[in-house]
Amino acid sequence: MKKAHRYTALLLAALGSAPGAISLAQTSTARITGRVTDSSHAVIQGAEITVTNIASGVNRETRSNEEGNYSVVFLLPGDYRVTAKLAGFKAASKSGVKLDVEQVARVDFVLDVGEVTEVIDVTAGSVALDTDSTTIGQVISNKQVVDLPLNGRNFTQLLLLSSNSVITGGEQGEFRAGVGNAFSLGGSRTASNSFLIDGLINMDPYYQTPAIVPSLDALQEFKVQTSTYSAEFGGAANQINISLKSGSNDLHGTGFYFGRNSALDARNFFDPSQITPLNQNQFGYTLGGPVWIPKLYDGRNRTFFFANYEQQITRQGNSAYVTVPSPEELAGRFSTTIIDPLTGQPFPNNTIPPDRISTFAKGALPYFRAPNTNTPQGNYFASIPNPIDAHQQHYRVDQNFGTKDSFFVRYSQTIYTASQIQGGSPFTEEGQSHQVQKNRNIAGTYTHTFSPNVVNQFRMGWLKPEANIVGNPASRPIESLGVKGIAQWPSDAAFPNISFGNGIESIGGANNVPNFAP
Secondary structure, eight states: OOEEEOOEEEEEEEEEOSTTSOOOOSOSOEEEEEEEEETTSOBOSSOEEEEEETTTOOEEEEEOOTTSEEEEEEEOSEEEEEEEEOTTBOEEEEEEEEEOTTOEEEOOEEEOBSOTTOEEEEEOOSOOOOTTOOOEEEEEOHHHHHHSOOTTOOGGGGGGGSTTEEEEOOSHHHHSTTSOOEEEETTOOGGGEEEEETTEEOEETTTTEESOOOOGGGEEEEEEEEESOOTTOOSSSEEEEEEEOOOOSSOEEEEEEEEEEGGGSOOOTTSOSSOOOEEEEEEEEEEEEEOEETTTEEOTTTEEEEEEEEEEEEEEEEEEEEOOOOHHHHTTBOSSOOBOTTTSSBOGGGBOOGGGSOHHHHHHGGGOOOOOOOBTTBSEEEEEEEEEEEEEEEEEEEEEETTTEEEEEEEEEEEEEEEEEOSSSTTSGGGEEEEEEEEEEEEEEEEEEEETTEEEEEEEEEEEEEEEEEEOOOSSOGGGGTOOSSOOOOTTBOOOEEOOSSSOOOEESOTTOOBOOO
16 A cells, blocks of 8 residues: 655744845745936835735835835736836836746836826837746646646646656656646756745645646746755756736626536447547636625735635546456466476366365466457456546635735645555455545735845645555455465455456456445
């Protein structure tokens, strides 16, 4: 049995100091920085800078320093408007400033002499280069997340949009279902990827996979960082930095359904007349907006919520051709020469006497299936359903206290169970293994602005990933094999797995699965 219980608790505090020399802990937020000058290119000190999130209406304020520089940190990905003003100068505003995960956007201002009531508004019409960060990476935008078709709706498939990403062999897809395959980024090992959600670790340390795989409809965007990123990140060569959605001033909701059915599929060339059954259903909702209680509380520009739920129900048949012994071979009668290991001579008539067949072999006989076909690819066609059931939910609340204080708290949970064939009796319930996974995550962040030059962010997270692989109880006691000198076999344990090296399909219980406790 593969069993992993991991508790991860993180307590982080990030302290930002003077603009241009800011120290940040690993985060999924962004930053706007810039310089304020007049028309003669002289720096302007003390200009009031206001950064407004267009969706939520939340403002963040700071002032330019003696060098004319300013910086506003810990901004959620999204669209912003930046305004600069100072007495004796015309106010200037730049709209359409789009921030991505871990982006440092530069917005400079040149203020003209005039009344502060006069405003010069400029709309950003092109993609700004990130000239204030050396990070090499790629942002997978919300449009790509929502619009690109993904079989199974797993965001890890979008990692292949990165030019240096390839799928490789590994335990990830086999022993931890629902988290995608093993990925190599930039030629690194598959265990060299670190997944983060909202700036906090989201890793199963046993399999080096994401513990929480969020619904595509809850995912704002994510960034794949592969080189020269800040020292605030650590623990792996590559960073997959995920930002989940939050509420805004407008109430938004979605309901979705995605389905697949074998009734619409074409028959595989090697399948018999009946198509292997498949019925896959994925459905859920998202809902976000301001917290509003009629006549009691209006949370616009202050308090927001976001909720997401998704369920997957898949009933899929697993079929294949395998090779099993014929009844004659199981009785000890062969068509080829069989050598007696005691004498070194062939058995008469290529037949093994019944008294020479071991107790172990006799105990294993009930697990062999009789041939039911005769094809080049095998003499036994087997099919068994492999059900998958998954539930995931995310809930988030954001609170803003003016322009200096804000916090959010989030709870995420995913439950995933899947059955699969794993080395046991061909396509029987006893030969199946079952992946039983439950992952829970709590995250919270508090941000306080002490002054235009000092910002502190306190973050705390709790993560419990569970990944178990279990099997079905044995239909016969292990004592029937005549095996002696081993530890006592639990009554509810799976039957041992028995493998062969001559092309015969394995029999018995599945691999690595002592018991099944649903």
